[in-house]
Amino acid sequence: MAKATKRNPERTKELIHKAALAEFSDRGYGGARVDMIAERAGVNKRMLYHYYGNKDDLFLHVLERAYEKIRTHEGKLDLATLSPEEAVRELVKFTFKYHHENPEFMRLLNNENLYKAEHIKRSKNIKQMHSPFVDLMMDVLKRGEVAGVFRKNVDPVQFYITVASVAYFYLSNIYTLSTIFGRKLSSKPALDERLEHCTDVVLGYLRP
Amino acid sequence: MAKATKRNPERTKELIHKAALAEFSDRGYGGARVDMIAERAGVNKRMLYHYYGNKDDLFLHVLERAYEKIRTHEGKLDLATLSPEEAVRELVKFTFKYHHENPEFMRLLNNENLYKAEHIKRSKNIKQMHSPFVDLMMDVLKRGEVAGVFRKNVDPVQFYITVASVAYFYLSNIYTLSTIFGRKLSSKPALDERLEHCTDVVLGYLRP
DNA sequence: TTTTTAAGTAACTATTTAGTTAGTTATAAA
DNA sequence: TTTATAACTAACTAAATAGTTACTTAAAAA
Structure with missing residues (x-):
């Protein structure tokens, strides 16, 4: 302290x-x-x-730290030692959990996109910080492909974006979606159900 | 005029x-x-x-009109006459195209979620306007299930959210994603590629 | 111990902000 | 034509806004 x-x-x-x-x-x-x-x-x-x-530089600083944080957490995941299917399950679970537990990150990103990424475009740091996942993912997808359990020629960037999508959209838009569908999407059972659905979608897609 | x-x-x-x-x-x-x-x-x-x-009421009015607009367009899609697979392709294509051509809608929604849906919670209109898709979807999913071409017991709301996710996240976060991955995700080929990927993901998931 | 540096404060400023006041004037109903 | 209504305008206001000035004082270096 x-x-x-x-x-x-x-x-x-x-x-x-x-x-x-x-x-x-x-x-x-x-x-x-x-x-x-x-x-x-x-x-x-x-x-x-x-x-x-000033205010702009402070915002950029906050964004940089937020990216740093998620990249650090991502880096700690040890997908290489898991079977391809288990690695993908782990990845989906991590992505869902991280965004759920750190909603500020999505809010900052949404805002940065409102401003067409003008802050991070100026940031050397963030540009270099591309997700370690993309490289990891390449390995996982390849292993699955070779083992005959995943479909062939999956683009790791498309795949990464899709994994993020199914978690992010649900969690970021949870207030409007809950209102419109009249369901409490933030309840524990609803969150569990969504994570299961996300896993099914991603693994369903990967089936050869 | x-x-x-x-x-x-x-x-x-x-x-x-x-x-x-x-x-x-x-x-x-x-x-x-x-x-x-x-x-x-x-x-x-x-x-x-x-x-x-005042400013708040004006914002709500703008949101209401934006919801009205997308619901009207959705209502015009005639999924019932298509085969289950074709209907899903059409749905994914429409969702992707609509959000690409009307990015203001995503920006308003992101903002409304920033404010925890406080405006639309007050709006009778919007709450009643749940997507006609959800009912349509139920029919399409059921038809595919009965025909043995889709997996069983798909929740139409989860499914709807997933279809929106894979298009929305890519398009809404296109500025930060392009910056980080160093790819111009808004180019015509990139958009075509993404739409194809989204279709593959959704149909891949639905395979029984 | 003295000096230098930088951490910290209070009060200020020029501008911008959402919202209002107090009216004028085009138009449709009587 | 007269009258009532509502469309429209210019100028205003009280509060909030990002950023600054001019200063004090704790603590590290000399």
Whole structure:
């Protein structure tokens, strides 16, 4: 735990980061208020400009950290030791779980797409951070293909996007979908059912 | 074509609606500016309050019209006369095409989910407008099941969400995905390839 | 111990914001 | 033609907005 001494730049920076993540995620870039970020962080607003420059740069910083976080978690998955089918199950489960437990990530991404990716286009860091999954996936898909349990010539990028899709769309649009279908899609049974469906879709597609 | 007489409430309302759709879609609710909407419409700002109440109500109105539009288009699809497989192909193609040609709809939805569906929760209209697809889908899935060409007991709502997912996620996140994967996902060949992949995924899943 | 650096604060500013006031004027009903 | 209604306008306002100025003070380096 961080010492709460009178001066602590690391702690202050971290408080600002956390508050900014919450505020941008809650209200979007356009709806987020710099004053609110400072207030949520319990820090003087001037500090925010001192450490992060301005609102845009702070948003980019928050995005970079969010990408870093998911890539780190992805990197920890050990798909290579599993059978192709088990690896795919694990991948779908991880993707679903991660987005469910970290909805801020989807909210930031939606917002970044609203602004046509203008922030991450400027970011060297994020561009280099392509998912380790894509390489891993190539191996898993190849192994499945050779073993005769997966269909041939699956494009790993298309496949990655599809795995993300079936989890992301459900979780990101859960409020409108729940309202329109009159179902509580965020209940535990509904979430379990959706994960099972996602797994069925992905494995169903892969059958040769 | 509308007469551009000095006074024309229908035309003024329509100009405001179009400008609001564009502004909310471009900048999100929080980033949209009432003054900009008036300017884009070429109309006095007061008119906006006169016809639509306030910013929130105007946003809800725009959302309602957007839902109405997609439901109308969906309603025109005639899946019942097609073979189950052809019906599914048509459905995937329509969904992909509609979202590609009407990206404002996804942007509005993303924004509405950012605000946890607070606007549409208040809307009687939208809640009643559940997709005619879900009923149509039930028929198509059943026909395919009986004919022995589709898997059994597919939940039409899960299925509908999945069909939307694979198109929506790709198109809505096209800017960040293109940046990260270093591929121009909005090019004609990339879009064609994606549609084919989506069709393969959905039909692959349905195989018994 | 002295000096330098950087962490932190309070109060401010120019501009923008959603929403309003107080009216004018075109048009359709009487 | 007169009257009532509603379309439309210009100018305004109170509050909020991103960003800044001018300063104090803790703590690391000399």
